[in-house]
Amino acid sequence: MGEGMQNSRVAGRSAIRFRFRGREVELAAFAPRTTLLDWLRIDQGATGTKEGCAEGDCGACTIVLVRRRGGEVSFAPVNACILLLGQVDGAEIVTVEDLAEGTILHPVQEAMVEAHASQCGFCTPGIVMSLFALHESASVPPARDTIRDQLAGNLCRCTGYRPIVEAAERAGTRAGASPRWWGCDDAGGDLFVGRDEQFFAAPDSIETLAALLVKHPDATLVSGATDVGLWITKGLQDIRKIVWLGRVAGLDAVSDEDGSLKLGAGVTLADALPLLREIHPDLGEVMRRFGSVQVRASGTVGGNLANGSPIGDLAPCLIALGATLELRHGGVTRTLPLEDFFVAYRKQDRRAGEFVTSVTIPKLAASDQFRAYKVTKRLDEDISAVLAAFRFEVVDGRIGRARIAYGGMAGIPARARSAEGFILGARLEDEKSWRGGLTALALDFTPLDDQRASAAYRSLVARNLLKKALMEMRGAPALDLRIAAPRPLSQAASPS
Numbered sequence: 001m002g003e004g005m006q007n008s009r010v011a012g013r014s015a016i017r018f019r020f021r022g023r024e025v026e027l028a029a030f031a032p033r034t035t036l037l038d039w040l041r042i043d044q045g046a047t048g049t050k051e052g053c054a055e056g057d058c059g060a061c062t063i064v065l066v067r068r069r070g071g072e073v074s075f076a077p078v079n080a081c082i083l084l085l086g087q088v089d090g091a092e093i094v095t096v097e098d099l100a101e102g103t104i105l106h107p108v109q110e111a112m113v114e115a116h117a118s119q120c121g122f123c124t125p126g127i128v129m130s131l132f133a134l135h136e137s138a139s140v141p142p143a144r145d146t147i148r149d150q151l152a153g154n155l156c157r158c159t160g161y162r163p164i165v166e167a168a169e170r171a172g173t174r175a176g177a178s179p180r181w182w183g184c185d186d187a188g189g190d191l192f193v194g195r196d197e198q199f200f201a202a203p204d205s206i207e208t209l210a211a212l213l214v215k216h217p218d219a220t221l222v223s224g225a226t227d228v229g230l231w232i233t234k235g236l237q238d239i240r241k242i243v244w245l246g247r248v249a250g251l252d253a254v255s256d257e258d259g260s261l262k263l264g265a266g267v268t269l270a271d272a273l274p275l276l277r278e279i280h281p282d283l284g285e286v287m288r289r290f291g292s293v294q295v296r297a298s299g300t301v302g303g304n305l306a307n308g309s310p311i312g313d314l315a316p317c318l319i320a321l322g323a324t325l326e327l328r329h330g331g332v333t334r335t336l337p338l339e340d341f342f343v344a345y346r347k348q349d350r351r352a353g354e355f356v357t358s359v360t361i362p363k364l365a366a367s368d369q370f371r372a373y374k375v376t377k378r379l380d381e382d383i384s385a386v387l388a389a390f391r392f393e394v395v396d397g398r399i400g401r402a403r404i405a406y407g408g409m410a411g412i413p414a415r416a417r418s419a420e421g422f423i424l425g426a427r428l429e430d431e432k433s434w435r436g437g438l439t440a441l442a443l444d445f446t447p448l449d450d451q452r453a454s455a456a457y458r459s460l461v462a463r464n465l466l467k468k469a470l471m472e473m474r475g476a477p478a479l480d481l482r483i484a485a486p487r488p489l490s491q492a493a494s495p496s
């Protein structure tokens, strides 16, 4: 055990422990930045798991982590290319090589064969693993939309999704508990692999986490690693001190009381999705389109906010709702309005050694109207060009309080304070009274201008989204932002 944790806690472990190929593995020495994919392919020669993009996008590297917690067994499909090896502590790793028993294929593999869905050797292992996770965890045969969502993080470049969806339908679900994959118990205790200059640590309590970060304020915090993983694979950063938050007891706590939802920083995006959808369906849709099943299984609420990206999805939604953030440094806890956390491009109000513990989100009152829209080039698994969120209190047809927040419009996610001022008192029935608010948006932002969208496009979209929200709140049918699918050639107008 390294000195760092010894100072703050006596008991602990100096090796990660997980299950692989039916046996328990302990590793006491590895570079903290090692990805699971490199360990599988280079150290273990397990080349069934492929490397496509090495940035969490294509799904070729999908493996499944089986965890057992409180008697429940979960099957999480994750991108091994951006997952750190240390993050498998307390899990069973299942790769494509594990599914068949001798010559007997797993039902998903069988269905892939029957539906002629195995098209190329790069995508197929990842696709099989995504469908395996669905097969093992779904309690009822999945609907088409569920299957499509499950496959959103597996990019097939030959566009042959129809037989793959058909295979998922044929495979159905496992009835009852799996006899073969039962996960692995977390061995408990603080974990510290390495020495003070280079380590992978995973404290098991908030107190030891706080103490460890006071001692190592320069350590990199890792939650799901869906951002940090890319610093390693694309940024080639040699990160030497890593503190993983995935085992901190209570950091993934959820409480729902007094009209507020409190989400611990470690709550995964997958777990946050249904809770946010309960606040408003638009939040559910933003979350459904957040990354992919793989990204949502690993990525966390705290990571998305702490990352401070100007195009992160949660920040504008939660700023519009009026959320507050809680942070802790050593024994000191403080809270602040979420919008005040974002200071400048990639600069947050967070001192070294401080960490986000939770975010508290006020729910909507009966007089509140809310809308949130994510605009991207591709519908699924794409980062926002613009994300707009609106919370208006509407009394007797007039807007009382207003909170308008955008992502993608500035170097930070931010409120549109001028537009908020001008929209106050506007009557929903009277489009002319919206004009001040729509025009004032130009005072609020100098939008980003990059490969994702031009500044002019973003300004226009931001204005149109405010108008769309007001129209929908007035009672107009919801406008579909999706681009209509091209008509089949047979239906296209014949040339005259």
Ligand SMILES: Cc1cc2nc3c(=O)[nH]c(=O)nc-3n(C[C@H](O)[C@H](O)[C@H](O)COP(=O)(O)OP(=O)(O)OC[C@H]3O[C@@H](n4cnc5c(N)ncnc54)[C@H](O)[C@@H]3O)c2cc1C
Pocket (backbone or CB within 6 Å): 055, 056, 057, 220, 221, 222, 223, 224, 225, 226, 227, 228, 229, 245, 265, 266, 269, 289, 290, 291, 292, 295, 298, 299, 300, 301, 302, 303, 304, 305, 306, 307, 311, 312, 313, 314, 354, 355, 356, 357, 381, 382, 383, 384
């Ligand atoms: C393919 C792909 C698609 C994506 N799609 C989207 C998308 O649609 N929308 C979107 O918003 N993002 C998207 N992302 C980005 C990413 O998934 C999210 O930002 C995610 O929420 C990050 O969470 P994480 O737990 O993985 O963070 P990590 O990568 O672990 O950490 C991110 C940052 O936060 C810090 N950090 C983490 N936890 C804490 C804490 N508790 N306190 C203080 N600092 C902390 C880390 O040090 C790091 O700086 C995508 C990423 C990928 C790879």
Ligand code: FES
Pocket (backbone or CB within 6 Å): 050, 051, 052, 053, 054, 055, 056, 057, 058, 059, 060, 061, 062, 079, 080, 081, 082
């Ligand atoms: S290799 Fe593309 S998601 Fe991992």
Ligand code: FES
Pocket (backbone or CB within 6 Å): 118, 119, 120, 121, 122, 123, 124, 155, 156, 157, 158, 159, 160
């Ligand atoms: S299955 Fe690999 S490109 Fe379609």
